[in-house]
Amino acid sequence: MKPKYNVIDLFCGCGGASLGVRLAGHRVVAAVDIDPAACKTYSRNLGLTPMCRNLRFLDGHKILEFYGLNKDDVDLMIGCPPCQGFSSLRRTRYPKGDDPRKGLISVFIKRINEIQPRAVIFENVPGISRKIGIRYLKKFSSKMEKMGYKVISERVNAADYGVPQFRKRAITLCTKGKVKPSVPQKTHGNPQKLENSSKPWKTVRDAIGNLPPLRPGESYPNIANHCAHNHSPKVLKIISKIPENGGSRGSLPTDLWLPCHLRLSEKKGGGAESVYGRMSWDMPSPTITCRCTTPSSGRFIHPEQDRAITPREAARLQSFPDDFVFPEGFSAPERLIGNAVPPLLISTLLEGFEE
Secondary structure, eight states, rough: OOOOEEEEEETTTHHHHHHHHHHHHHHHEEEESSOOOHEEEEEHHHSSOOEOOOGOOOHHHHHHHHTOOOOOGOOOOEOOOGGGGGGGTGGGTOSSOOOOOOOOOHHHHHHHHHHHSSEEEEEEGGGEEEEEHHHHHHHHHHHHHTTEEEEEEEEEEEEEEESSSSEEEEEOOOOOOOSSOOOOOEEEEOOSSSSOOOOEOOOOHHTTTTSSOOOTOOOOSSTOBBBBBOOOHHHHHHHOOOOOOOTTTTOOOOOGGOOOHHHHHHHOOOOTTTOBBBOOOSOOOOOOTTTOOOOOSOOBBSSSSSSSOOHHHHHHHTTTTTOOOOOOOSSHHHHHHHHSOOOOHHHHHGGOOOO
16 A cells, blocks of 8 residues: 555544544545535535535445546545444434444445445444444455455454543454554553553543633633533532532432432432543543533533533544534534544554555
């Protein structure tokens, strides 16, 4: 493969993977996503306008034609199909597991076959590597091998590669030719169990500790997307009672428990212990989701300020730089940020294709 790769990013979202490609010194030459808000954010920050199309109905030849490319121009294709079909959080919408987004893996395989890149990165949630999801992963690997690719699959944690966030992912790397794919060695680890030359995990403090403090409803005009939710008095009272630096809803007096908390406490083993939880300063954050500025959706309260994290704080925890600007407000940016691939993870995985 060339020293600088030409990369196509399918299911590109707002551009996390593409930014990772650029951070590693390579070129993104084409991108596709179905979400107009994601495509607009991608174009604004990366200077390349994605095709805002449904990949089910857009073949690889049309993608190449649109960007003036030939098959031989494409070194690498990255695909991060929507992962909710394999997520542990999918049950509320598709309790029987019949989420149509699972079929997007077959769509990705078709586009690979039509374009024939020299290498492929496939990224998804770890749920694809167990139970029902494993058959989709095995199908992907089998189809890639039949197309002549060498394939390696592994589960990784973004925190082990310098991202200040515990984010487990299933990664499959595929190559043609002499170069065999390999998952790069971990660069970071648990500070109490460091091995070789590993560095300590990046922490919430490392990522957001120097951002200006905000009260609920405030924003900081000189840093894009650093704006805090204006929580209701009831929610603010709950937040104020959560102990700083890692406290959870279990510390709340029972008179502040919400009906949903009472129902959860009655279940065997409790459940959803992270909701209305604070992040810990000196650990990586929990997984940033598409509800990452909503206290009732996870451990998304600031370690010491009485508010949920801001979209900018969430973006930093995903390893986006401050000059990567998201839409205003909360709903759109938290969805784009939560669904993104951490750029730093992709830039590190690209080392797995070096000769």
